[in-house]
Amino acid sequence: MATHPTIGESLRQEGYRLTPQRMMILAIIRDSSDHISAEEIHQKVRQQYPFVNISTVYRTLNLLKKLRLISETDLGEGYVRYELLERGRHHHLVCRRCGESFAFEHELLRPLQLRLLKEYGFTADVDHFAIFGLCQRCRPAEEMNDVRKEGQHGAA
Amino acid sequence: MATHPTIGESLRQEGYRLTPQRMMILAIIRDSSDHISAEEIHQKVRQQYPFVNISTVYRTLNLLKKLRLISETDLGEGYVRYELLERGRHHHLVCRRCGESFAFEHELLRPLQLRLLKEYGFTADVDHFAIFGLCQRCRPAEEMNDVRKEGQHGAA
DNA sequence: ATGCATGCAAATTGTTTGCACTTCA
DNA sequence: TGAAGTGCAAACAATTTGCATGCAT
Numbered sequence: 001m002a003t004h005p006t007i008g009e010s011l012r013q014e015g016y017r018l019t020p021q022r023m024m025i026l027a028i029i030r031d032s033s034d035h036i037s038a039e040e041i042h043q044k045v046r047q048q049y050p051f052v053n054i055s056t057v058y059r060t061l062n063l064l065k066k067l068r069l070i071s072e073t074d075l076g077e078g079y080v081r082y083e084l085l086e087r088g089r090h091h092h093l094v095c096r097r098c099g100e101s102f103a104f105e106h107e108l109l110r111p112l113q114l115r116l117l118k119e120y121g122f123t124a125d126v127d128h129f130a131i132f133g134l135c136q137r138c139r140p141a142e143e144m145n146d147v148r149k150e151g152q153h154g155a156a
Numbered sequence: 157m158a159t160h161p162t163i164g165e166s167l168r169q170e171g172y173r174l175t176p177q178r179m180m181i182l183a184i185i186r187d188s189s190d191h192i193s194a195e196e197i198h199q200k201v202r203q204q205y206p207f208v209n210i211s212t213v214y215r216t217l218n219l220l221k222k223l224r225l226i227s228e229t230d231l232g233e234g235y236v237r238y239e240l241l242e243r244g245r246h247h248h249l250v251c252r253r254c255g256e257s258f259a260f261e262h263e264l265l266r267p268l269q270l271r272l273l274k275e276y277g278f279t280a281d282v283d284h285f286a287i288f289g290l291c292q293r294c295r296p297a298e299e300m301n302d303v304r305k306e307g308q309h310g311a312a
Numbered sequence: 313a314t315g316c317a318t319g320c321a322a323a324t325t326g327t328t329t330g331c332a333c334t335t336c337a
Numbered sequence: 338t339g340a341a342g343t344g345c346a347a348a349c350a351a352t353t354t355g356c357a358t359g360c361a362t
Contacts, residue, residue, distance in 0.1 A: 017336055017341060038326080053344045058327060060342095076230040078352090079326060093278045104276055112268050120260055121292030122249045136277030173316060173361050194351080209319045214352060216317095234327090235351060 007069060007084075014067060021045070021052050025060045035073055035081035035114070071107045075114060083110075091129035097138035104131075163225060163240075170223060177201070177208050181216045191229055191237035191270070227263040231270060239266075247285035253294035260287075 007026055008018050028044045029036060038057050045052045061082055064070040071085045089106035109126050116122045134142055163182055168174050184200045185192060194213050201208045217238055220226040227241045245262035265282050272278045290298055 056343055074230045074232040076228055108271050112264060115264050122289055123295050124287050124289040131280050133278055133280040139279055212318055
């Protein structure tokens with residue numbers, strides 16, 4: 001049942017050690033369908049092996065984050081949740097001025113997705129999002145046309 | 157130049173006192189075009205009146221939050237940023253099954269908007285968003301049709 | 313005047329770090 | 338074997354809270 005030996009491998013291939021603690025932490029993140037907090041991970045690890053320290057959990061999470069194997073999602077609960085990064089999954093930013101299209105990481109959509117679910121019970125389709133707007137290059141040009149500027153929010 | 161006497165009024169009408177500290181804090185949030193942190197607010201308040209304590213800032217922010225006058229945005233910087241709630245501004249959730257449409261607060265879109273700007277330099281058009289998906293009521297029905305379930309992320 | 317609000321300091325909570333010890337490669 | 342990893346406790350930073358005092362209403 002070593003469903004994703006890959007993740008652990010990645011670690012080792014980057015020159016890091018694959019310790020039992022790390023294996024347990026990885027397995028727990030992988031097997032939790034939802035986002036999971038450091039504290040929850042710690043609880044679950046301790047069920048298997050009670051001497052693992054919370055700092056090890058944090059250190060491992062930071063390592064995995066640095067290697068871009070997991071992502072952090074902050075929902076303003078006072079702590080942070082983690083999940084395996086869905087690598088490659090992305091969406092599109094489309095510039096309404098030049099028509100150019102740019103990819104953005106799926107991960108950026110997750111907090112919105114989760115909040116819509118939690119606060120509105122709404123399951124957003126996030127298979128493929130396209131967001132319109134102005135790309136970095138076109139914004140200055142657009143602002144030149146545009147006489148009215150920011151700063152007078154309540155004026156109307 | 158009391159541009160928004162309304163905000164302070166709201167407080168008083170709810171039976172809360174309008175103290176100088178609260179007035180200063182409100183003014184600072186209002187006059188800061190961007191999101192602002194508790195610490196930044198504290199700094200600015202102290203420039204005017206050096207004896208205001210950080211706990212007063214936090215207490216005021218919590219009050220304003222409770223009254224839904226401001227919103228909290230957590231961008232994972234290790235602290236939280238605040239801004240006036242754009243009351244009434246909202247977007248739509250459209251159920252792809254029953255066609256029903258639900259409103260959701262503009263505020264939910266802000267973290268995404270800010271991250272797209274910071275990380276991709278992309279200025280998203282967020283005047284009016286419509287997100288498709290399944291509403292609370294339709295999800296169970298949909299899941300009944302749908303034999304394949306969550307839990308096998310990497311299967312495809 | 314009286315009770316809500318403030319200031320101060322101490323407590324809390326999530327996370328990080330220094331250091332001695334352990335263990336994987 | 339020896340550097341990388343761990344456990345522990347102490348440090349940290351953001352936020353909250355208890356309590357005595359002070360000021361809007």
